[in-house]
Amino acid sequence: MSLIAVLKKNNRNKLFTTPSHGGNFCIYHKFYQWYKSDISETDTHNPQEALDKAEKRAAEIYGTKYTKFLTNGSTSGIITAVIASKAKKVLVWDNSHPCHKNAIKLAGAEKVEYSVEIDNKTGLYKAISANQAENLIKGCNADSIIITSPTYEGYAADVKLISEICHKNNVKLIVDEAHGALYPFSDELPESAVKYADYTVQSLHKTAGGINPTALLHSNDNNPSEALSLINTTSPAYPMLATIEANVNFLNSSQGKKYIKKLIDNIKALNLPKYNDDITKIVLMHPELSGYELSSVLFDKYKIEDERTNEKSTMLLCGIGTDKKMFERLKKALKGIYK
Numbered sequence: 001m002s003l004i005a006v007l008k009k010n011n012r013n014k015l016f017t018t019p020s021h022g023g024n025f026c027i028y029h030k031f032y033q034w035y036k037s038d039i040s041e042t043d044t045h046n047p048q049e050a051l052d053k054a055e056k057r058a059a060e061i062y063g064t065k066y067t068k069f070l071t072n073g074s075t076s077g078i079i080t081a082v083i084a085s086k087a088k089k090v091l092v093w094d095n096s097h098p099c100h101k102n103a104i105k106l107a108g109a110e111k112v113e114y115s116v117e118i119d120n121k122t123g124l125y126k127a128i129s130a131n132q133a134e135n136l137i138k139g140c141n142a143d144s145i146i147i148t149s150p151t152y153e154g155y156a157a158d159v160k161l162i163s164e165i166c167h168k169n170n171v172k173l174i175v176d177e178a179h180g181a182l183y184p185f186s187d188e189l190p191e192s193a194v195k196y197a198d199y200t201v202q203s204l205h206k207t208a209g210g211i212n213p214t215a216l217l218h219s220n221d222n223n224p225s226e227a228l229s230l231i232n233t234t235s236p237a238y239p240m241l242a243t244i245e246a247n248v249n250f251l252n253s254s255q256g257k258k259y260i261k262k263l264i265d266n267i268k269a270l271n272l273p274k275y276n277d278d279i280t281k282i283v284l285m286h287p288e289l290s291g292y293e294l295s296s297v298l299f300d301k302y303k304i305e306d307e308r309t310n311e312k313s314t315m316l317l318c319g320i321g322t323d324k325k326m327f328e329r330l331k332k333a334l335k336g337i338y339k
């Protein structure tokens with residue numbers, strides 16, 4: 001039985017257990033629709049077994065050795081990956097998301113920082129190149145490297161080649177693919193690291209329609225369960241875990257793939273110059289406006305909020321929920337801004 005089906009079963013016993021709302025308490029009632037399925041582990045349906053099965057099915061979908069459902073974001077995935085990999089000396093980007101360095105600290109490992117080039121045109125960080133990764137690996141005796149691909153603004157690394165280089169040199173590769181959860185489901189997006197890297201994390205909540213802060217940890221190396229148990233609560237958020245199962249099933253369905261294709265087609269129809277590798281992260285520049293000015297015009301005049309801005313460019317993040325109405329608003333704004 002799927003985890004979703006387990007939660008939908010509502011022939012509940014009278015529970016003298018956690019969760020203490022018992023499905024019948026004033027605070028719970030206010031949020032009933034959201035937490036209808038906040039079940040107890042003792043309520044006989046054995047959700048743990050259903051969760052194990054759901055994660056195994058997800059691993060089959062992604063073609064990985066293990067896929068774990070995360071209810072504390074990619075942040076917890078990176079920490080788990082560094083602990084599970086048994087890394088002792090880790091190459092880490094000096095401007096990485098804070099969880100990378102925190103993970104190394106928590107694992108009691110040593111860090112060696114590296115920098116990444118900035119694209120002068122857009123003012124944005126590029127992804128690490130395979131050449132740079134090779135030089136870094138050969139230049140120090142680190143046993144693992146964490147890379148961010150794609151970057152926040154959609155620059156992607158050659159994850160396949162970097163994984164080959166890492167494995168030739170006995171170095172484990174951990175990929176922060178927090179912003180690339182749609183990649184395994186479209187040939188028009190950069191290649192996902194899930195099949196190549198030792199560990200890959202993806203935030204479902206960032207681009208794939210998941211609720212905050214659902215994410216996935218994929219491993220082709222050690223089973224990450226034990227490492228995950230070091231940082232996870234022993235009281236799983238089953239409703240949230242079930243949304244992850246549903247999210248993965250949706251992305252893998254023909255309907256999900258159609259959604260992604262439609263999203264990409266809508267962006268292509270805007271006919272914008274492309275500065276990065278991931279079309280769903282729209283980088284806008286203007287010959288007469290700074291990135292900050294462009295961001296203000298979008299916000300003040302067109303009620304469009306960007307994801308992130310720098311001096312030279314501003315970036316609009318699109319995901320599975322970027323619908324027709326949003327594109328219509330954007331088209332109107334682009335017409336006004338670039339007339």
Ligand SMILES: Cc1ncc(COP(=O)(O)O)c(C=O)c1O
Pocket residue numbers: 072073074075076097099148151152176178179203213214215
């Ligand atoms: C590159 C990158 N990695 C990891 C994270 C952490 O992801 P989460 O919010 O899913 O914990 C973020 C969040 O913004 C991020 O931008």
